[in-house]
Amino acid sequence: MSHEDCIFCKIIDQELPSAKVYEDEHVYAFLDLSQVTKGHTLVIPKTHTKDIYNTSDDVAAELFARVPKIARAIKETYKPDGINLLNNNEKAAGQAVFHYHIHILPRYGTADGFQPSWVTHEDDYTQQDLQQIAAEINKHI
Ligand code: 5GP
Ligand code: ZN
Numbered sequence: 729m730s731h732e733d734c735i736f737c738k739i740i741d742q743e744l745p746s747a748k749v750y751e752d753e754h755v756y757a758f759l760d761l762s763q764v765t766k767g768h769t770l771v772i773p774k775t776h777t778k779d780i781y782n783t784s785d786d787v788a789a790e791l792f793a794r795v796p797k798i799a800r801a802i803k804e805t806y807k808p809d810g811i812n813l814l815n816n817n818e819k820a821a822g823q824a825v826f827h828y829h830i831h832i833l834p835r836y837g838t839a840d841g842f843q844p845s846w847v848t849h850e851d852d853y854t855q856q857d858l859q860q861i862a863a864e865i866n867k868h869i
Contacts, residue, residue, distance in 0.1 A: 731776035736827035740774055750798055754790035757798050760831065765840050767802045769832040771795055777828045779817040791830070799832055808834030812844060 730737035738744040740756050747759040749769050760768045773791045777783045783791075799811050814831040816822040833842050853861075 731827070734776055734825075734827050736770075736772050736825055736829065737776050740772070749801075750794065752794070754787075755794045757794070764831075764842050765808070765834050765836060767806050767808070767832075767834045769798060769802065771798060771830045771832065772827060778826050779823065779828055780815065781817070783828050787828075791828075795830060795832065802832060802834050806834055806836075808836055810835040812842065814844075 730741055735744060739746045739758060748756070749759060750757040750771075754774055755771060756774060757769055757771045760770050762768065771791065771794060773783070773787045775787050777787055795813065799813075802808065803811065812831075812833040812835060814833060815829070816824075816831075835842065
C-alpha cells in the first residue's frame with residue numbers, strides 16, 4: 729500500500745530512481761544516497777509504515793528476516809570490518825524520512841564516517857533499579 733507524498737513509496741513504485749540492492753514481494757533494499765560508508769543500504773517494507781511504533785508484527789517479521797542475507801552480501805562484496813544496523817524513530821532520534829527503514833552501515837576502520845558514541849551509566853543503577861525499570865516497561869507490553 730503506497731502512501732502519497734512518501735519518497736520511499738515513490739522509490740518502490742519506481743516513480744523515483746534508486747540503486748536497488750534487493751527486492752521481493754515484501755521488501756525493497758537500496759543504497760542510501762548519503763553513502764555514509766560504502767555500501768550503506770536502506771531496507772524498507774513495501775507496506776508504508778511510519779516508524780517502529782506503527783509497524784505490525786507481520787511487516788516487521790518480513791522486513792527483519794531479509795536483513796541478515798543483505799548484510800552477508802555486503803560483507804562478502806566489500807569485506808567491511810563490521811556492520812552496524814541503525815533505525816531512527818521520530819525527529820528527535822534523527823528520523824528524516826517517515827517510511828520505516830533500517831540502515832545497514834558497513835564499517836571500515838575507525839575513521840570511516842560513522843561515529844556511534846554513547847555514554848555508559850552502569851555505575852548509576854543497582855540491580856534493583858534495573859529490575860524496577862524492566863518491570864515498568866514489561867507492564868506495557
Ligand atoms: P533517517 O534519517 O530518516 O533515518 O534516514 C533517511 C535516509 O534516507 C538518509 O540517510 C538519507 O540520505 C536517505 N535518503 C533521503 N532521500 C533519499 C532518496 O531520495 N534516495 C535515497 N536513496 N536515499 C535517500
Ligand atoms: Zn512510504
